[in-house]
Amino acid sequence: RAKGRGKNRYELYTAELTTDALQHFLIEQHLRQALQKKQLILHYQPQYRLDDKQLCGYEALVRWQHPVHGLLGPDKFIPLAEETQLIVPLGWQVIDMACQQLAIWLRQGKHVPIVAINISPPQLLQADFIQRLNQTVAMHGLERHRLELEVTESMIMQDPDFIIQQLQRLRLSGYHLALDDFGTGYSSLDRIKHLPLHRLKIDKSFIRDIGRNPKDEAVVITIIALGRSLGVEVLAEGVETAAQSEFLRQHGCASVQGYLFGRPLSVEQLMVKEEQVAG
Ligand code: C2E
Ligand code: MG
Numbered sequence: 001r002a003k004g005r006g007k008n009r010y011e012l013y014t015a016e017l018t019t020d021a022l023q024h025f026l027i028e029q030h031l032r033q034a035l036q037k038k039q040l041i042l043h044y045q046p047q048y049r050l051d052d053k054q055l056c057g058y059e060a061l062v063r064w065q066h067p068v069h070g071l072l073g074p075d076k077f078i079p080l081a082e083e084t085q086l087i088v089p090l091g092w093q094v095i096d097m098a099c100q101q102l103a104i105w106l107r108q109g110k111h112v113p114i115v116a117i118n119i120s121p122p123q124l125l126q127a128d129f130i131q132r133l134n135q136t137v138a139m140h141g142l143e144r145h146r147l148e149l150e151v152t153e154s155m156i157m158q159d160p161d162f163i164i165q166q167l168q169r170l171r172l173s174g175y176h177l178a179l180d181d182f183g184t185g186y187s188s189l190d191r192i193k194h195l196p197l198h199r200l201k202i203d204k205s206f207i208r209d210i211g212r213n214p215k216d217e218a219v220v221i222t223i224i225a226l227g228r229s230l231g232v233e234v235l236a237e238g239v240e241t242a243a244q245s246e247f248l249r250q251h252g253c254a255s256v257q258g259y260l261f262g263r264p265l266s267v268e269q270l271m272v273k274e275e276q277v278a279g
């Protein structure tokens, strides 16, 4: 009996495994098609300086315009893309679309100092990443300092020596670098000291409880102080309330990003919004 149950359990297990594997495979196939059919689009979220309230950049955030499921957020497909290495071609599409859009904005005379792009570990681990990035940026007639590459602490842990070398090369090539989701990873402060960063982005989980949780407030104040002592600008993400924004301003945080200032929007939505503001 026990043996029988064991066998059933095993069959159940393999059945589940097959379904999982199959689902995985199907999503991967769909994602491959999405790349071919250009179903990925970028939304842009504004970033503002707190002192003069000027727009200082846009972060490009990818979405999948799925023919059946509608608009899918990155959490639904980026992890899978990272596992399957599809993140490499996907990442190039994102970089190309962001460069193309920035070039259009600049030609239109729009004030966009920087576009920030999220980069996954497998992208940065490609030996020809920087060379191809340079080519793409040049092809769109852009200056490299107009691009900010966002990396995370966990990325650096994957192959610290090579990644840090890549980051140094990127910085020397003229790109801006930001450490995303700061405070959620496990990198040592000693390592951060050696990273050629322009910006630290405080993770939104610390911003959420400003005004409610003194410990989160202490973390935020400490990150701002760390940025100041390292000579790195600090941006807070996920700012949703005026009280959070005021707290950040009082404690010397340079810039902000969040629903309070603007949600990520498509280029068309951004244009509609600007027309509304203008008149
Ligand atoms: P992230 O880079 O940390 O991006 C910030 C996320 O916070 C975005 O979610 C954004 O929509 C959301 N957000 C912005 N303001 C607020 C706010 O006030 N409150 C709250 N609760 N959330 C806010 P999204 O667009 O779903 O992106 C999730 C993550 O997916 C990004 O986190 C980034 O790690 C990844 N991602 C997005 N686009 C790309 C891409 O092109 N390539 C790669 N490799 N990863 C990407
Ligand atoms: Mg980001």
Ligand code: MG
Binding pocket: 180, 181, 201, 203, 204, 237
């Ligand atoms: Mg983040």
Ligand code: MG
Binding pocket: 180, 181
């Ligand atoms: Mg992130």
